[in-house]
Each structure stands twice: as C-alpha cells, then as structure tokens.
Amino acid sequence: MSSATSWPAGLRGACRWCPEPVAAPPVFRAEALTKTYRTGEVEVQALRAVDFEATAGEFVVILGPSGSGKSTFLNIIGGLDTPSSGRACFMDQEITKLDDRGLTRYRRDHVGFVFQFYNLMPSLTARENVRLVTEIARRPMKAEEALEMVGLAQRIDHFPAQLSGGEQQRVAIARAIAKNPEVLLCDEPMGALDPATGVKVLEALMRVNEVTGATTLVITHNAAIQDLAHRVVRFGNGAILGVETNARRKAPSEVSW
Numbered sequence: 001m002s003s004a005t006s007w008p009a010g011l012r013g014a015c016r017w018c019p020e021p022v023a024a025p026p027v028f029r030a031e032a033l034t035k036t037y038r039t040g041e042v043e044v045q046a047l048r049a050v051d052f053e054a055t056a057g058e059f060v061v062i063l064g065p066s067g068s069g070k071s072t073f074l075n076i077i078g079g080l081d082t083p084s085s086g087r088a089c090f091m092d093q094e095i096t097k098l099d100d101r102g103l104t105r106y107r108r109d110h111v112g113f114v115f116q117f118y119n120l121m122p123s124l125t126a127r128e129n130v131r132l133v134t135e136i137a138r139r140p141m142k143a144e145e146a147l148e149m150v151g152l153a154q155r156i157d158h159f160p161a162q163l164s165g166g167e168q169q170r171v172a173i174a175r176a177i178a179k180n181p182e183v184l185l186c187d188e189p190m191g192a193l194d195p196a197t198g199v200k201v202l203e204a205l206m207r208v209n210e211v212t213g214a215t216t217l218v219i220t221h222n223a224a225i226q227d228l229a230h231r232v233v234r235f236g237n238g239a240i241l242g243v244e245t246n247a248r249r250k251a252p253s254e255v256s257w
C-alpha cells in the first residue's frame, strides 16, 4: 500500500487546458463530525472530529475494533442519524442541515444500504423483494437486471427460505442497488456468512461498484478485505487513525480469509 493520494482509474478527468489529470470532486465530504451519546449519567463519545472524503466510483473498506465508531459514521453519512457537531455533504447538499423529511428523501433517492441481516420479506420472491424498491424509485433499473448483476438470474422466482444466506444477501444487495443509488453503504455485509459464501457476496459488491459506479463503503471486521479496496480507512476510538490507498487491488478469489 502507498499512503499517497491517488484516485481510482477512470475517475481522473482530463481538462483540455490542464496538463495534469484533475481529480473527480468528492461525492461525500465530512468535516469535524462528532457524535456523543448520553444515557442518564453516562456519556459516550462515539465520533471525535472525523474528516472524510470519497469520490465517485470509489470502493472504500472501513476497518476498526468494535465500538470505534464505524457504524455511527456510516449512519450519519447515510442520513440515518445526525451528528452532535460538524457537517457532512453529499455532492453539493449539506445533509447535516436536512430535517427528517429531507433525510428521508436523501436516503430514498441517493443511498443504498446493505446490513449484516438481509431483512427480506419471506412471503415474496427475490424479484418481488427487489420490486418493492423499484416501484417507488425515481430512476430504477429492472429488478431482473439488478438480480442478474449479483449473479442470481436463475433464482429470481425463489423465496428467501429457498435461498442460502449468501444468496439472500445478494438479493439484499440487488434491492439496494436497483434504485440506481449514487452511494452504497454496507455495514458488515459478510458478518453472518462463512468465508466461501462471503467471497461471493464480495464479488457481487465489487461487480455492482464497477458496473454502476456507485461509491461503495464497506465496514468489515475481516482485515483481509482491505486488499480489495481502492482505499482503506482505519477507525479507532471514534477517530480516523489512518487512510491508505492500494496501489493494486486484489480480486476476492486472491484473498485468504
């Protein structure tokens, strides 16, 4: 890994007046984000002045020990939670200024979420689970297209109970990306899966990132996954301790868990 900033291939825009490539503008920018939880007398400082930027199409892996603030950070930039201070912007919109309705609109129009647990409707097929999103999205892809992207073209009419854990998670990924979000936020997406199944889920996430260009942030406890990222962000005690750029990304099949 090198610590120098270098943007992923394809994100450098050449300006005809500039001899040097110009870096793409950030999709996300967070400045001095803090989050303090108070429960009775107990105060927990979950985030301490976090600064962060991500550009279009980046695949970012977020590592850090339990309780270091990773989920709190992801929830704030995904519009699920608000900070105690600091600001976060998506494109040219300051999301930390939005009210509840604005945050709902931001999440609905721009953000796909994938969590450790799939939360699929058991009475609906894979296709119908994805259609729950495509029916209300502004510019959706077809449910079949999203399921094909995650390698489930042959399973679209199966119910969750007829699918393995990894396949169910891939339905959840298809559901998250079917609305064509600019960003895909994943909190421990392989957390409930064995390594062989986890690799398939990772392959699906990387394919989605490549095909759709959605800026993808993945929280994981599995340090091996850092080799797949454009950039790796390390959290510790509510702060970002380091950011590294991979000179060469590995494929999921090259990573040993």
Ligand SMILES: Nc1ncnc2c1ncn2[C@@H]1O[C@H](COP(=O)(O)OP(=O)(O)OP(=O)(O)O)[C@@H](O)[C@H]1O
Residues within 6 Å of the ligand: 037, 038, 039, 044, 045, 046, 064, 065, 066, 067, 068, 069, 070, 071, 072, 073
């Ligand atoms: N709703 C809450 N109320 C009180 N404290 C909270 C709340 N949510 C998180 N915390 C605390 O904030 C800190 C950061 O939590 P967070 O979930 O962001 O960490 P994490 O790095 O994602 O951990 P993990 O890897 O275990 O999911 C922890 O000490 C946690 O106990």
